[in-house]
Amino acid sequence: MAAVLIMGSILLVLIFTLLYKYLNRNFNYWKSKNVFYVKPIPVFGNMLPALTMKTTLGEWLGDLSHKIKKDYFGIFVFDRPVLVVQSPKLIKLVLQKDFEYFQNRSVAHYEHDPIMSNFMFLAKNPRWKAVRSKLTPVFSTGKLKQMFPHILREGNLMVDYISNFDNMPSIESKEICAKFSTNVIARCAFAIDAGCFNTENAEFRCLGRQLFNFRCSTAFRLHTAFLAPKLATALHISFFNPRVINRLCSIFGEILSSRMSNPEYKGNDLVDILIEESKGKNVEFDQNVMMAQALQFFAAGHETVSGTLSFTLYELCVNVHLQDRLRKEIFDNLKRLDGITCEGVSEMKFLDMCIAETLRKYPVLPFLDRTCLRDYKVADSDLVIEQGMDVYIPLFALHHNPEFFPQPEKYDPERFADKSKINNKGLYYLPFGDGPRICIGNRFGLLAVKIGLVSLLSKYKIEATPRTPIPLKLEPKGVVSQSTVGVPLKFVPI
Numbered sequence: 318m319a320a321v322l323i324m325g326s327i328l329l330v331l332i333f334t335l336l337y338k339y340l341n342r343n344f345n346y347w348k349s350k351n352v353f354y355v356k357p358i359p360v361f362g363n364m365l366p367a368l369t370m371k372t373t374l375g376e377w378l379g380d381l382s383h384k385i386k387k388d389y390f391g392i393f394v395f396d397r398p399v400l401v402v403q404s405p406k407l408i409k410l411v412l413q414k415d416f417e418y419f420q421n422r423s424v425a426h427y428e429h430d431p432i433m434s435n436f437m438f439l440a441k442n443p444r445w446k447a448v449r450s451k452l453t454p455v456f457s458t459g460k461l462k463q464m465f466p467h468i469l470r471e472g473n474l475m476v477d478y479i480s481n482f483d484n485m486p487s488i489e490s491k492e493i494c495a496k497f498s499t500n501v502i503a504r505c506a507f508a509i510d511a512g513c514f515n516t517e518n519a520e521f522r523c524l525g526r527q528l529f530n531f532r533c534s535t536a537f538r539l540h541t542a543f544l545a546p547k548l549a550t551a552l553h554i555s556f557f558n559p560r561v562i563n564r565l566c567s568i569f570g571e572i573l574s575s576r577m578s579n580p581e582y583k584g585n586d587l588v589d590i591l592i593e594e595s596k597g598k599n600v601e602f603d604q605n606v607m608m609a610q611a612l613q614f615f616a617a618g619h620e621t622v623s624g625t626l627s628f629t630l631y632e633l634c635v636n637v638h639l640q641d642r643l644r645k646e647i648f649d650n651l652k653r654l655d656g657i658t659c660e661g662v663s664e665m666k667f668l669d670m671c672i673a674e675t676l677r678k679y680p681v682l683p684f685l686d687r688t689c690l691r692d693y694k695v696a697d698s699d700l701v702i703e704q705g706m707d708v709y710i711p712l713f714a715l716h717h718n719p720e721f722f723p724q725p726e727k728y729d730p731e732r733f734a735d736k737s738k739i740n741n742k743g744l745y746y747l748p749f750g751d752g753p754r755i756c757i758g759n760r761f762g763l764l765a766v767k768i769g770l771v772s773l774l775s776k777y778k779i780e781a782t783p784r785t786p787i788p789l790k791l792e793p794k795g796v797v798s799q800s801t802v803g804v805p806l807k808f809v810p811i
């Protein structure tokens with residue numbers, strides 16, 4: 318009996334020792350490379366604050382990078398060494414000049430999944446390049462001009478919709494912005510009416526809500542895809558809820574078939590381009606690739622636009638003098654050009670400055686990620702980024718770094734009065750990323766946010782209510798920047 322107990326104890330100690338060694342096997346990596354690093358703890362590496370949902374991913378990386386004032390440093394995401402790059406010059410090399418080494422994101426890829434493997438955001442080269450070059454024309458200057466009246470119409474519908482709540486002390490403005498952005502994407506990409514302002518729970522809105530809600534399952538999917546990409550790939554943990562994806566596929570499938578069977582109809586939209594690309598000449602561009610792009614635009618477009626719009630409304634109601642200044646610019650412009658026009662919207666400088674400042678304070682993504690494709694020796698440095706190493710560019714931290722943006726918590730559009738002063742010594746302001754993988758929808762997204770703001774501010778004064786959170790807290794379960802409690806505001810007709 319005693320012998321069995323002794324053997325059992327030895328076995329247990331052996332198992333724990335092996336497990337401990339296994340979990341710590343990579344923790345010598347940065348030391349061996351002579352790179353400054355943050356001391357990890359077994360299993361979690363440096364991830365504990367973000368995993369316990371005490372802080373958002375952006376704030377977590379921000380805390381680390383503000384303490385470590387170095388051009389780059391090593392961290393451990395669980396047991397995986399990752400290089401955090403925060404020198405503007407080095408960021409420029411990674412994103413732009415030496416892009417050939419850093420063409421792919423480190424986020425999970427889904428080769429087994431015919432739709433997800435073709436999502437532009439997730440796709441790896443060479444597939445990414447083929448898809449990106451075909452879809453670039455969707456957002457040409459000419460196409461954006463054609464979209465303008467559609468977006469403006471949705472802006473007017475949003476204003477009408479809010480008039481139903483004129484006497485309400487507080488309404489959830491993020492939800493209204495999301496209805497607007499969903500309608501805009503549906504109209505511009507698929508030439509259909511999502512009907513979010515007609516029906517309270519229109520199907521497109523419900524599906525969009527499910528893609529970025531705060532449920533634990535959504536947080537688990539998105540966090541695993543970004544932070545444990547190998548696990549997500551190996552276990553086929555889908556980036557988005559498969560039920561939502563299946564439903565969207567069936568809706569977009571119907572739209573595509575109906576358009577293909579009616580070739581004389583031209584929507585001047587994403588669907589036209591997808592169909593053109595798929596015509597015989599390009600076997601690579603099959604139904605799945607088309608479907609993936611439709612889904613990609615829906616998923617990427619609505620949360621980004623609605624978030625930026627609602628964060629701007631929030632800051633303008635907290636900083637009333639800025640709201641007054643912006644409204645004056647809008648009124649002057651509308652009076653001079655006799656209404657909201659495409660040229661007028663692009664001329665409004667203070668509008669542009671406000672949105673730039675919103676995107677600084679609330680960047681949509683907490684960090685940009687790239688994987689090094691082959692060993693990369695950093696010029697004038699001892700650093701060699703090895704093949705397979707993941708690189709994080711801490712977007713939120715850079716945007717909140719007092720060295721680049723003094724008093725970073727202050728909402729101050731004046732920072733962008735002279736844009737030539739921004740990113741003049743490398744890259745540190747990156748709301749849309751940069752380089753060949755820069756956001757493909759950036760000009761479209763900005764146009765939609767601008768039209769949304771001009772439509773609202775020309776008709777309503779926006780006020781804080783007792784329910785408006787001051788300061789606003791970001792939701793740790795969200796991978797993109799989202800307020801924990803939405804953005805409740807009061808809209809007072811002018």
Ligand code: HEM
Nearest residue numbers: 437438614617618621681748749750751754755756758762
């Ligand atoms: C305010 C609005 C938006 C913001 C702040 C934003 C931000 C971003 C950021 C930070 C990236 C990563 C860039 C990088 O890694 O360098 C990205 C990528 C992307 N965005 Fe946006 N986005 C916005 C709107 C949109 C819209 C409206 C669409 C489409 C309708 C869109 C489609 C995409 C796609 C497809 C990618 C992946 C591009 C690639 O890998 O080549 N985005 N976006």
